[in-house]
Amino acid sequence: MTPKSTSIKMSTWIKNQAYRYTGKLLLRHEIPLNDKTLNYLIKEKIFESTPSFKNKIIIKQCLRCGNTKHSLLGEIPCLNCQRTHLYCRKCIEMGRVMECERLYRWIGKAPSWKVHDNPCTWEGELTKPQQQASSRIVESINKEGEELLVWAVCGAGKTEMLFQGITTALKQGKRICLATPRADVVRELKPRFQQAFANVSVQALYGGSQDKDATAQLILATTHQLLRFKEAFDVMIIDEIDAFPYHADPSLPFATSRAKNPVCTTIYLTATPRKKQQSLITRKKLPHIFFPIRYHGHPLPVPQMKMSLSLKKDFQNNQPPTPFITWVNKRQNSHRQLLIFVPSISLAEQITKSIRRILLEEKIIEKNSAIDFVHAEDQYREEKVKQFRNKELKVIITTTILERGVTFPSVDVVILDAGHDVFDQAALVQIAGRAGRSADDPTGEVVFFHDGKTEAMIQAISAIKKMNLRGGVGG
Amino acid sequence: MICLWCDKEIVIETTWSNLFIPSEKHHLCADCKGELETLSGKRCVRCSRVTNEKVCADCKDWLNKSNDPLTYNYSVYAYNDRMQEMIARWKYRGDYILGKAFQQVIITSFKQQFKQMKNYAVVPIPLSEERLKERGFNQSDMLAKFITPHPKRLLTRIHGEKQSKKTRKERMTANNPFELIESLNKPVILVDDIYTTGATLRFAAAKLKQSGCPEVFGYTLIRG
Numbered sequence: 001m002t003p004k005s006t007s008i009k010m011s012t013w014i015k016n017q018a019y020r021y022t023g024k025l026l027l028r029h030e031i032p033l034n035d036k037t038l039n040y041l042i043k044e045k046i047f048e049s050t051p052s053f054k055n056k057i058i059i060k061q062c063l064r065c066g067n068t069k070h071s072l073l074g075e076i077p078c079l080n081c082q083r084t085h086l087y088c089r090k091c092i093e094m095g096r097v098m099e100c101e102r103l104y105r106w107i108g109k110a111p112s113w114k115v116h117d118n119p120c121t122w123e124g125e126l127t128k129p130q131q132q133a134s135s136r137i138v139e140s141i142n143k144e145g146e147e148l149l150v151w152a153v154c155g156a157g158k159t160e161m162l163f164q165g166i167t168t169a170l171k172q173g174k175r176i177c178l179a180t181p182r183a184d185v186v187r188e189l190k191p192r193f194q195q196a197f198a199n200v201s202v203q204a205l206y207g208g209s210q211d212k213d214a215t216a217q218l219i220l221a222t223t224h225q226l227l228r229f230k231e232a233f234d235v236m237i238i239d240e241i242d243a244f245p246y247h248a249d250p251s252l253p254f255a256t257s258r259a260k261n262p263v264c265t266t267i268y269l270t271a272t273p274r275k276k277q278q279s280l281i282t283r284k285k286l287p288h289i290f291f292p293i294r295y296h297g298h299p300l301p302v303p304q305m306k307m308s309l310s311l312k313k314d315f316q317n318n319q320p321p322t323p324f325i326t327w328v329n330k331r332q333n334s335h336r337q338l339l340i341f342v343p344s345i346s347l348a349e350q351i352t353k354s355i356r357r358i359l360l361e362e363k364i365i366e367k368n369s370a371i372d373f374v375h376a377e378d379q380y381r382e383e384k385v386k387q388f389r390n391k392e393l394k395v396i397i398t399t400t401i402l403e404r405g406v407t408f409p410s411v412d413v414v415i416l417d418a419g420h421d422v423f424d425q426a427a428l429v430q431i432a433g434r435a436g437r438s439a440d441d442p443t444g445e446v447v448f449f450h451d452g453k454t455e456a457m458i459q460a461i462s463a464i465k466k467m468n469l470r471g472g473v474g475g
Numbered sequence: 476m477i478c479l480w481c482d483k484e485i486v487i488e489t490t491w492s493n494l495f496i497p498s499e500k501h502h503l504c505a506d507c508k509g510e511l512e513t514l515s516g517k518r519c520v521r522c523s524r525v526t527n528e529k530v531c532a533d534c535k536d537w538l539n540k541s542n543d544p545l546t547y548n549y550s551v552y553a554y555n556d557r558m559q560e561m562i563a564r565w566k567y568r569g570d571y572i573l574g575k576a577f578q579q580v581i582i583t584s585f586k587q588q589f590k591q592m593k594n595y596a597v598v599p600i601p602l603s604e605e606r607l608k609e610r611g612f613n614q615s616d617m618l619a620k621f622i623t624p625h626p627k628r629l630l631t632r633i634h635g636e637k638q639s640k641k642t643r644k645e646r647m648t649a650n651n652p653f654e655l656i657e658s659l660n661k662p663v664i665l666v667d668d669i670y671t672t673g674a675t676l677r678f679a680a681a682k683l684k685q686s687g688c689p690e691v692f693g694y695t696l697i698r699g
Contacts, residue, residue: 071477076571078611089570096569098611 014046014108019215021047021106023175023232023259025064027095030228031104038104046108053086053099062088064097065227066254090251093207094227105230113217114200115173122163122196127295130161136289137165137267141174141235144263149281152291153300153467154271154404154433159189160295162237163196165267166218170200174234177219179226179256181246183207184385185239185405186220193220223252229259236260237267240404242274242426271404271433272426272463292471298442299468301435303428303461311417311451318350320358320416321449327414329362331445337388337411338364338395339402341431343420345375348397351416355397365394373397404430409438418448418457428460478504479576480561502576510557513580514550514698522673523550523698537673544680548670548693549588551580558697566614566668574617577696581621585694589664596627596659600667600679603634603652618696619666626666629656630679638675646674653679658686664694671699 021031031038041047054061061068067090077084078100085099097103126134133150140148152158162178169176178193180186183206190204203216205225214221214228223238223246238246238256246252260266270277280286294300308314308321328338340355342348352373359365372393374384381401388396389408396402400422413435415423423431428448435444448457476485485504487493503511518524519531521543530538537543552558565573589595599619607613619626630653638646663683665676670693680691 071482074570074572076569076611079607079613080611087569087571089572092564092568092570096611 015111018106018108018111020213022110023229024106024214025228025230025258026104027052027064027097028101028104030095041108044108046106048105048107049102050105052097052101052103053088055086055099060086062086062090062097064088064094064103065091065251067091067251091227094224113173113175114170116170116200119170119197119200120163120167121198122160124160126157126160127297129291129293130157130295133289133291134161134164137161138168140267140287141165141168141265143265145265147266147268147286149268149270149273149277149286149288150291151270151273151281151288153294153471154430155294155296155300155407155437156271156291157295158239158269159192161291162267166197166235169235169265170197170217175217175219175232176235176237177221177226177229177233177259178237178239179221179223179259180239180405181223181243181252182240182401182405183222184381184401186222187382188406189220193218223256226255226259227251229255231261232259233264234261235265235267237269239269240271241268241277242270242272243404243430244400244427247274272429274426290470292467294436294442294471296439296442298436299471300464301432301444301446302464302468303432303446303448303457305418305448305450305453305457305461307451307453308449309451311449315347315351315417319354320351324414324416324447324449325358325362327447328359328364331412332443333410333412333441334364335410336441336444337391337393337408339388339408339411339413339434340395340397341403341413341415341423342397342399343417343422345377345399347416348373348375348399352397355395359395369393371395371397374401375399376401400427400431402434403427404433406434407437408434410441410444411435411437412445413447415448417450419450419452419454423456425456425459425463428456429463432460432464476501478502478507479573480504480507499579502578507557510555511561512553512555512558514553521545521547522670523548523695525553525698533673537677543677544684544691545673545677546690546692548673548676548695548698549584550670550695550698551577551584552697554669554697554699562668562697566610569610569612571612571617574614577618578621581618581696585622588694589692592662592664595662595664596629597623598627598629598663598665598679598683600665600675601628601630601632601653603632605634606637615667618668622666622694627659627663629659629663630654630682631656638671643672646672649674651678651682653682655682655686658688659683660687660689662690662692663688664692667693667695669697669699670695 052063054063060073067088072090074087074089075084076087081100088097140146166176186204186206193202200218201216202218203211203214205211205214205221281288306323308323311321314321356371365371370393372384374381387393411434413431432446435446436442478485479502483504485501517527519526519534521530521534524531564570597619599615602613633652635652665679676693683691
């Protein structure tokens with residue numbers, strides 16, 4: 001082989017690698033290249049390595065996740081470097097960051113992402129108000145560095161409103177990321193985006209996903225996965241900014257803002273903005289659009305509250321509260337599936353049996369297998385959610401993991417112990433928003449069973465009523 | 476103090492006994508401690524398995540098959556869901572300081588169980604060099620150091636598939652992965668994180684006995 005052909009081969013190889021590594025911030029073991037190659041690429045200024053920790057007397061920080069919390073920075077007597085040094089406990093689920101190892105980043109020529117002529121294969125139509133919001137999103141994407149908050153009720157059709165904006169970005173050869181706090185949502189969005197952009201590479205990143213190399217132009221990811229990116233995206237869409245853990249975990253906003261290019265457009269989506277964003281809106285620091293009606297034009301179902309003083313006692317006996325049994329027997333539409341939220345995994349486990357027995361006795365379900373429970377650590381979680389979606393399950397008992405992002409067409413929604421701390425205002429609004437999603441069955445019952453009203457419950461109901469009023473569909 | 480597992484503040488109630496004498500250092504909060512299951516009740520005298528039999532079926536097998544090199548094994552905890560999560564984070568993810576959560580229990584149980592013994596050596600089960608490089612620390616060594624400041628590192632291990640990835644049969648029929656660095660002529664207490672089939676401990680025990688160790692015991696955090 002002549003030296004010239006070797007160098008051509010080399011340069012195509014580097015070009016291919018650029019797609020894989022540009023915009024990433026990786027640990028050594030996440031780069032499947034041998035030491036010799038990597039050292040060569042560093043010497044040629046194609047890769048750069050940076051320290052993984054800031055370790056000053058006053059401030060110690062993991063430079064991958066931004067964690068500075070003392071209790072989450074461990075010290076390990078490392079047998080590799082024979083020194084006792086820091087490691088990060090905060091982001092350890094994504095692979096351990098050790099002080100004696102460095103972080104690696106591609107600084108060679110960035111690849112040019114494909115300019116698509118006509119990427120959108122979605123054939124649906126937007127309603128008039130949806131179209132207005134959609135145009136506003138397109139406008140933001142055309143401006144560099146712009147931020148926009150889209151405040152839309154649950155079931156407004158947020159995903160569809162994004163399609164035109166994403167189309168615009170793809171036509172300009174931009175790289176796009178849609179990040180959301182929940183893996184279930186990522187899994188649900190992937191087929192919808194693949195359908196809507198059939199000729200564009202779409203990858204979904206979440207713990208345990210197949211698309212490990214993250215080379216796609218359109219990335220759907222959990223916010224945790226953004227810890228592996230730096231200056232990667234031209235458009236960043238963050239779904240559910242009010243959701244746990246995004247609003248509670250400082251490393252997620254840290255990672256999100258690092259994953260953006262300096263000229264990146266940021267679109268925030270939320271149904272229930274938190275105080276921080278509300279105050280930014282009122283002070284006119286954050287441009288926003290407000291979208292108070294669902295795509296089918298019907299009002300949001302307003303939750304009913306039902307008190308049961310013996311709730312905690314019933315739970316101790318692994319029984320659902322009596323008003324629940326009464327309610328279940330005279331629901332308006334007994335064909336609807338039933339989505340039951342409970343505050344903890346252990347309660348979900350324990351109460352399923354007795355609810356199953358009651359529903360069988362009342363002939364609401366016909367067989368044992370028509371009811372199941374699911375929680376975050378459930379290894380069959382994906383499967384069970386799928387079964388519920390396919391109506392193989394008539395009733396599902398869940399912790400807050402199905403609180404948002406997931407759409408089931410015709411359900412009644414129940415919260416057992418709605419006064420529990422895990423159900424804050426945002427969570428309650430989201431949960432209520434699971435009902436009445438489809439145009440064929442635009443209403444649905446939402447019932448909060450509680451043993452004492454909480455501020456969160458009252459606020460949630462008043463927020464829902466307010467949105468119905470602003471949308472001109474409720475009274 | 477902050478709980479090593481859930482990262483919440485540990486609240487200790489002041490009582491007359493800890494008002495003047497500081498109580499032992501807490502690494503886990505009461506809730507997380509409660510999730511762990513300490514083995515109790517009737518157990519197999521040879522392997523610590525919870526059973527009504529004096530010697531369980533597996534241990535009878537070991538006795539029949541050969542001259543069982545292990546006198547007995549003593550374990551502290553059951554391998555329940557929370558323990559599996561803790562081991563996954565401590566050992567496989569490499570969250571080193573999480574191991575401190577077991578410090579108190581390892582020390583007190585050891586004193587109770589082996590109080591009669593004198594002039595013994597504490598030997599941790601080694602990791603292969605490759606595995607050590609990957610993890611940066613040896614979990615058995617960490618446990619052994621809770622008991623004695625200078626555990627005797629008598630063995631080395633040849634690299635192979637992780638024990639946890641092997642089936643029972645594969646573990647039984649595998650070759651002895653250990654090699655002796657130096658021989659020792661006194662009773663040995665082998666320390667490991669988990670006793671599953673007992674194959675690992677017996678391989679190590681066999682090597683030690685061949686070189687003149689009079690008796691070998693096992694002390695493990697978990698009975699899997």
